[in-house]
Amino acid sequence: MTVALSGNEIATRLEEQFPGGIVESGPNSLLVKSEFLLEVATFLKTTPGLDFDYLTSITAVDYYDYFEMIYQLTSMKHNHSLVVKTRCYGRDNPTLPSVVSLWRGADFQEREIYDLMGISFKGHPNLKHIVLWEGFEGHPLRKDFL
Amino acid sequence: MLTIYSSAELDEVEGKAIEALKARSQQPIPDPDEWLDEELKRNILLTSVDAMLDWARRSSLWPVVCFPACCAFEFITTAASRFDISRFGMEIIRASPRQADLMITAGTLTWKMAPQVRRIYDQMAEPKWVIAMGACAISGGIFRSSYSVVPGYNRIIPVDVYVPGCPPRPEALLYGIGMLNHKISKMSIATEGK
Numbered sequence: 001m002t003v004a005l006s007g008n009e010i011a012t013r014l015e016e017q018f019p020g021g022i023v024e025s026g027p028n029s030l031l032v033k034s035e036f037l038l039e040v041a042t043f044l045k046t047t048p049g050l051d052f053d054y055l056t057s058i059t060a061v062d063y064y065d066y067f068e069m070i071y072q073l074t075s076m077k078h079n080h081s082l083v084v085k086t087r088c089y090g091r092d093n094p095t096l097p098s099v100v101s102l103w104r105g106a107d108f109q110e111r112e113i114y115d116l117m118g119i120s121f122k123g124h125p126n127l128k129h130i131v132l133w134e135g136f137e138g139h140p141l142r143k144d145f146l
Numbered sequence: 147m148l149t150i151y152s153s154a155e156l157d158e159v160e161g162k163a164i165e166a167l168k169a170r171s172q173q174p175i176p177d178p179d180e181w182l183d184e185e186l187k188r189n190i191l192l193t194s195v196d197a198m199l200d201w202a203r204r205s206s207l208w209p210v211v212c213f214p215a216c217c218a219f220e221f222i223t224t225a226a227s228r229f230d231i232s233r234f235g236m237e238i239i240r241a242s243p244r245q246a247d248l249m250i251t252a253g254t255l256t257w258k259m260a261p262q263v264r265r266i267y268d269q270m271a272e273p274k275w276v277i278a279m280g281a282c283a284i285s286g287g288i289f290r291s292s293y294s295v296v297p298g299y300n301r302i303i304p305v306d307v308y309v310p311g312c313p314p315r316p317e318a319l320l321y322g323i324g325m326l327n328h329k330i331s332k333m334s335i336a337t338e339g340k
Binding site: 080132145146 | 174257293294
């Protein structure tokens with residue numbers, strides 16, 4: 001069975017590598033500053049012993065004050081997993097770095113989040129509507145929609 | 147007592163049998179059709195063109211595939227052996243709209259899917275009918291107020307029969323098909339297309 005790695009332990013390692021990049025961590029997940037997201041993700045994917053080569057899913061949550069992105073990572077090589085979160089402030093044009101360059105599986109999911117939550121992903125190769133149609137007003141999964 | 151025949155004797159017997167058959171087969175046997183004239187008289191029926199056409203149309207309604215959501219399972223049950231719509235000449239579910247004349251709209255329709263449903267309807271040959279199956283097909287159902295759901299197929303295509311339920315039981319769908327048959331039986335080619 002896949003072993004869920006401790007967020008605290010990974011956060012300690014990441015803090016050495018990226019001072020100030022980790023906001024908080026718990027036994028199940030760790031929260032990364034959005035400016036550090038791409039670097040941390042690259043580190044998690046390429047570091048021997050971690051090798052998070054597979055992105056299980058991305059999802060986004062609207063907490064009114066900020067949007068929280070949740071990345072569920074898995075390593076096929078070592079059969080372990082990790083949950084990485086990041087926050088994105090502002091409702092007018094929230095922007096985060098895209099992780100498509102690391103995991104191709106992020107392509108459609110980031111487009112879906114762009115569509116339904118209204119978060120833009122910088123560096124995405126084809127950021128356009130996927131679920132809704134061209135010309136649709138608003139982002140239906142936001143709490144203040146309707 | 148065992149009799150041993152020589153080969154020449156067997157040939158002789160065979161030759162005689164062939165000659166005898168040939169001798170009594172000089173004239174053709176009459177074709178078995180002596181009752182036909184009388185039966186032909188019995189089988190002439192007089193009816194109206196409308197009655198004939200409507201009977202033909204309602205007796206072989208072929209549904210097109212338009213099952214976007216969960217009512218499809220109730221439709222599948224209706225089509226399968228227990229409820230068996232082949233009793234009404236409907237067992238062929240057409241994937242091609244060109245060969246279908248009935249659309250059973252079994253499921254929630256989203257606005258993104260709506261143009262495709264309209265296109266499938268447009269591709270069906272006249273005459274054609276629509277049964278709106280289930281709450282979503284009638285009015286959007288519980289998803290009526292959603293941003294993405296069409297509140298009833300009659301916004302997109304004309305509907306002949308509404309079958310309520312969420313989903314309707316197969317008996318309800320069969321009743322709806324029966325109502326459509328009644329409706330078709332009242333059609334007239336004199337007013338068609340007007």
